[in-house]
Amino acid sequence: MSLAPRVVLIHRTTEYEELVAHHGTHGQAAFFLSSRGRDIEEVAERHRRTRRALAEVTSAIPLTWRQSRVERGDLDRFLFAPEDVVVVVGQDGLVANVAKYLAGQPVVGIDTDPGRNPGVLVRHHPADAATLLPAALAPRTGVDELTMVEAIADDTQRLVALNEIYLGAAGHQTARYRLGLEGDGGVVEAQASSGVLVGTGTGGTGWIGSVWRERGGGLRLPGPTETRLLWFVREAWPSPSTGTTHVLGQLTASTRLCLTVESERLVAFGDGMETDALELTWGQSVRVGVAGTSLRLIG
Template sequence: MVLAPRVVVVHRRTELDGLLERHGTRGQAEFFLRTRGRTLADVQGRHDAQDAALGEVRAAVPGEWRRGDVERGDLYRFGFEPGDVVVVVGQDGLVANVAKYVGTQVVVGIDPEPGRNAGVLVTHRPREASDLLRAVVRGNAAVQSRAMVTATLDDGESLDALNEVFVGHPSHQSARYRIGAAGVVESQSSSGLIAATGTGATGWAASIHRERRAGVELPGVADRALAWFVREAWPSPSTATSLTAGRLVDGEALTVVVESDALVVFGDGLEADRLTATWGQTITLALADRTLQLL
């Protein structure tokens, strides 16, 4: 028996949802916003825009197809199927969240507020959903493979990220470690390091690159490459600063051996979803085997 295609719509709670949960009533939420120079009308408008976009996307799914729906907070326990078409309705960050949990499924980014957001991953409009879904199922949609970065501990734990992985002290103060790249190893003390993909090269990595004026070329969105940067390396009699930036391609890796009580590893700014490496453990950063299949 051949199963009908399944469309999984991913969304996140709006700011209004969070305010009402926190303050209990619309009146209390409005007072809170007013004390900060904001209005309930703006928050309500963005809530309504997302609701309207979700309604339009859901209505675009043919009646005979299967459907799934998941809020961002439940992604870690949602069972994606290999043939799913995953439709993300929200901002770019939600696509990065989804990337951690999907494999070869095609991800479609829908911007609920076209013209207001400057998204680079959610580039489609709600009204396009019907044509996009059918094109994906027919197999003639233009899909782009986006590289991901993986961080692996020597005990087998690992995590993947779409934009970048951060390694450093839990409080972002000085971390001690030994870093290794291209056969060169040195001890360092710094506020951590990041390894970024071409997708992430327009964010945190771009900021470091501009300030550092490093001679490392940032990867493009379609490149199978990573750029890595050490933040604020500190020279001392026991620590050096010669390995502070570089580029990795397939088959290459950056290693970090922990010489502090513990270092944390997290991806795409999600500090709550992190790995912890203790003294003597090795963290390996490299291109992930899997990619995000983005429409």
């Protein structure tokens, strides 16, 4: 007998909850915000909208289905199952936070604050949940297969991200390394920079898009489902021993960017989650390219 589907509701602690937890009471939190020119009512109203959205989505779950609720900070300790339907209730960034922990489960993004969130990944309203949940398991449901990026170190450490992967020094200080493209005739350049950024088409709405615009947009941004990545070296520094000619490019499904560490310690982290990073030491190498898995986002 097969298991009933399980809905996994992903959410994050609201700003209001964090303020009250830190200051002890609503009144003390209100006083703190007012001293900085902010009104707690705006923060509290966003909190109420989030709670209403969670309640509405929860009530839409079929009675025969199982359900779990996971806060963002607990994602690295939660075990997802193949039969799960993942429902992200919150902001676009929360979808990116959960993507690295999935293996093909369908994802439904619910926007708790329309007009404030871009709605690139949280595309639906809470009222849509009753229709979307059963449809998520239907074979003909429209699904976008969003390309992801992965970094694999020579000691088998692996990191996957939806938007981008950053490789560099912790604290974004000067990183020293050797950089080259796999299968590019052995062309490798020693560099000193603020790090290397490798991003997807989905990341084009975030950090990688910002760097792309700063560089003048000479390369075409990939689409979210396109199996192509862009990479940029941030603030490469020229010197007698380091170069600046190998500072941007694109990767297809068959190419990899290879970085060999020449600093005491570098890190690689994805989607801004610096607390969940690969640790890389002198002489280690890491390969970055299109991930073998994608995020299945319900359109």
